[in-house]
Amino acid sequence: MNEHENGLRERQKRHRVRTRLIALGATTVAVVALAAGCGGNDENGGTTGTATSPATNAARGGTVEVAMKNIRFQPEKVTVRRGTRIVWVNDDSVAHDVHKVSGPGADFASGPAGGMQPGDKYEIRVTQPGTIKYVCELHKPYMAGEITVK
Ligand SMILES: [Cu+2]
Known part of the structure; x- marks a missing residue:
């Protein structure tokens, strides 16, 4: 195996890894979007204001x-x-x-x-x-x- 072939294999490997990372990224975005959707529902649910924590007194x-x-x-x-x-x-x-x-x-x-x-x-x-x-x-x-x- 010569230098050129080695380099080619490395580049291919790196390319595959990058592709997998992009796929992961897409999944993450989907999950985040779902979570954001839930958050939106909560806001509409009307939990407003910040209650004083009883833990402070405890x-x-x-x-x-x-x-x-x-x-x-x-x-x-x-x-x-x-x-x-x-x-x-x-x-x-x-x-x-x-x-x-x-x-x-x-x-x-x-x-x-x-x-x-x-x-x-x-x-x-x-x-x-x-x-x-x-x-x-x-x-x-x-x-x-x-x-x-x-
Ligand atoms: Cu004593």
Whole structure:
């Protein structure tokens, strides 16, 4: 086989590939045209205006978990947005509790000192900006935490 024949075969191959691409292109155009047709029908259906997404509000109030482990709050300091749910989980083998010491909003407490048994949960929702300090009455001042609400 000489150079000329090689070149000819290459050109033929390329030509076939191009033809196939054009065919594909035509199919794509047909699909797009169909899709556009559907879109047109939707517009005629009268779905007008943009509704405010409920996801926007849901995103504001997430959940942050604070573990009670090795006689510590973990993490000891969290920074959250207003509306966030703070959930304390006693992941320890001993009893604990949560008692607010200072900061904005209403006072809160999980119950009596050492009232949270292993596996128990306690939760609040933070609504006012500022820094809330809290302790475990049983293990303070060693076991203390902070929530900064933005
Ligand atoms: Cu404790």
